[in-house]
Amino acid sequence: xxxxxxxxxxxxxxxxxxxxxxxxxxxxxxxxxxxxxxxRELASSLQINPRTVSQAYAExxxxxxxxxxxxxxxxxxxxxxxxxxxxxxxxxxxxxxTLADVSRNGLLLEEVLEALHGLGQAVxxxxxxxxxxx
Amino acid sequence: MNTKTAAALPVDLGGGPFTITTRDLTKRFGSxxxxxxxxxxxxxxxxxxxxxxNGAGKTTLLRxxxxxxxxxHGAVEVLGIDPxxxxxxxxxxxxxxxxxHRIGYPWMTVGRLLKHCEALYPSWDTDYAAxxxxxxxxxxxxxxxxxxxxxxxxxxxxxxxxxxxxLLLLDxxxxxxxxxxxxxxxxxxxxxxxxxxxxxxxxxxRVYEIERLVxxxxxxxxxxxxxxxxxxxxxxxxxxxxxxxxxxxEMSTELAGRVIRRTEGMRDIEWTVWGEEKLVVNGFxxxxxxxxxxxxxxxxxxxxxxxxxxxxx
Numbered sequence: 266x267x268x269x270x271x272x273x274x275x276x277x278x279x280x281x282x283x284x285x286x287x288x289x290x291x292x293x294x295x296x297x298x299x300x301x302x303x304x305r306e307l308a309s310s311l312q313i314n315p316r317t318v319s320q321a322y323a324e325x326x327x328x329x330x331x332x333x334x335x336x337x338x339x340x341x342x343x344x345x346x347x348x349x350x351x352x353x354x355x356x357x358x359x360x361x362x363t364l365a366d367v368s369r370n371g372l373l374l375e376e377v378l379e380a381l382h383g384l385g386q387a388v389x390x391x392x393x394x395x396x397x398x399x
Numbered sequence: 400m401n402t403k404t405a406a407a408l409p410v411d412l413g414g415g416p417f418t419i420t421t422r423d424l425t426k427r428f429g430s431x432x433x434x435x436x437x438x439x440x441x442x443x444x445x446x447x448x449x450x451x452x453n454g455a456g457k458t459t460l461l462r463x464x465x466x467x468x469x470x471x472h473g474a475v476e477v478l479g480i481d482p483x484x485x486x487x488x489x490x491x492x493x494x495x496x497x498x499x500h501r502i503g504y505p506w507m508t509v510g511r512l513l514k515h516c517e518a519l520y521p522s523w524d525t526d527y528a529a530x531x532x533x534x535x536x537x538x539x540x541x542x543x544x545x546x547x548x549x550x551x552x553x554x555x556x557x558x559x560x561x562x563x564x565x566l567l568l569l570d571x572x573x574x575x576x577x578x579x580x581x582x583x584x585x586x587x588x589x590x591x592x593x594x595x596x597x598x599x600x601x602x603x604x605r606v607y608e609i610e611r612l613v614x615x616x617x618x619x620x621x622x623x624x625x626x627x628x629x630x631x632x633x634x635x636x637x638x639x640x641x642x643x644x645x646x647x648x649e650m651s652t653e654l655a656g657r658v659i660r661r662t663e664g665m666r667d668i669e670w671t672v673w674g675e676e677k678l679v680v681n682g683f684x685x686x687x688x689x690x691x692x693x694x695x696x697x698x699x700x701x702x703x704x705x706x707x708x709x710x711x712x
Contacts, residue, residue, distance in 0.1 A: 270611070272607075272610060272611070272697050275693075275694060275695060277631065277634065299474050304593060305589075305590055305593035305594065308590070308593055309585070309586045309589045309590045309593070310583075310587040311611070312585040312586055312588075312589055312611060312612065312613040313612060314446055314589070314592060314611065314612050314613065314614055315589060315593035316592075316614065317611070348428060363694070367479060368691060369641070369691045369692040370691075371474075371643070371691065373522070383710070
């Protein structure tokens with residue numbers, strides 16, 4: 266799992282780490298029972314305060330996404346169901362960020378939805394064409 | 400524009416426990432007041448960054464905290480010790496990286512210096528020192544006097560960290576270091592915080608480098624502490640607001656926040672405001688403005704905005 270953080274992001278760093286774990290689950294780079302990097306490792310590679318990592322892991326544990334096994338490390342909980350839980354949650358996060366972007370640009374949600382719809386259809390057409398050629 | 404001035408920035412960090420406490424700390428050089436009635440509070444376990452322009456008093460403050468500069472007024476307590484009375488005791492418990500790059504024993508080789516430190520500090524961690532020698536690529540056979548600025552800084556960091564002191568006082572820890580070694584230093588500090596219970600007070604111009612390592616910030620200008628607070632609080636309360644405004648917009652009602660910086664176009668504004676975001680947005684709304692975006696500032700931007708604002712004091 267690669268963790269990317271952005272200082273300019275509205276979300277506090279620990280929330281960004283939590284979202285990165287969720288993103289790993291949705292994309293399949295993280296699976297149930299996988300070990301997460303240790304607090305020390307992740308803090309060192311991101312050059313952040315280890316407490317920020319601990320805070321993220323503690324919150325994830327409260328949400329039931331990870332489990333801390335004393336002396337062994339932090340693991341993705343065996344019972345997580347990324348498709349049922351993390352996926353809709355991540356979609357909501359992305360939607361929230363998009364909404365903020367819509368408002369910042371002074372646009373209406375309907376206009377952006379329409380544009381998204383059009384783009385989606387164009388992508389689908391291209392994919393269909395490529396499959397036809399292949 | 401007429402905005403009521405809200406309360407000053409917070410300096411009160413509550414009940415502690417604090418590793419460093421100064422009360423009314425004042426230091427003068429002749430007619431210049433270097434430190435002016437300073438109430439510094441560094442909570443136990445905090446990584447506290449001190450920001451401020453040259454001459455703000457950062458170095459003098461750190462020197463006062465380990466008894467290397469005498470105060471003219473006020474009280475100082477560092478790890479329960481008054482460093483002016485028991486300077487040697489305080490220095491034994493502190494990992495100090497001074498502003499200057501000169502090492503106290505110019506005739507010694509670095510290897511000899513480390514042996515000396517090992518004898519000096521009961522808590523010296525020989526394995527850790529060896530790992531830092533590797534990480535910092537320190538040449539043990541060099542004489543301390545012949546070290547470049549960057550090499551000297553690495554040795555100073557090594558000596559400060561290797562006895563795992565309960566308190567680190569770092570005066571521009573990355574000064575003189577090239578990009579790669581700066582990067583190494585930040586990872587070393589992350590690992591050090593993870594491995595050892597440490598309180599750290601760091602003074603730096605390069606706030607952006609250590610933004611993610613610190614959890615408290617103090618802003619110092621002309622010997623005065625403009626504010627000190629957890630970085631989360633700063634991030635939460637000091638925000639930039641972009642708003643569309645009608646022609647002839649005037650902020651006549653109280654904004655429920657303190658305007659730190661204003662940039663204005665004809666029909667839009669970008670203000671940096673200290674306050675509760677919801678209340679500030681409502682305040683803009685009452686004045687007829689539509690807030691389009693609210694964003695936190697980086698620590699560097701926040702420090703710059705606060706230091707540039709002449710009303711903060």
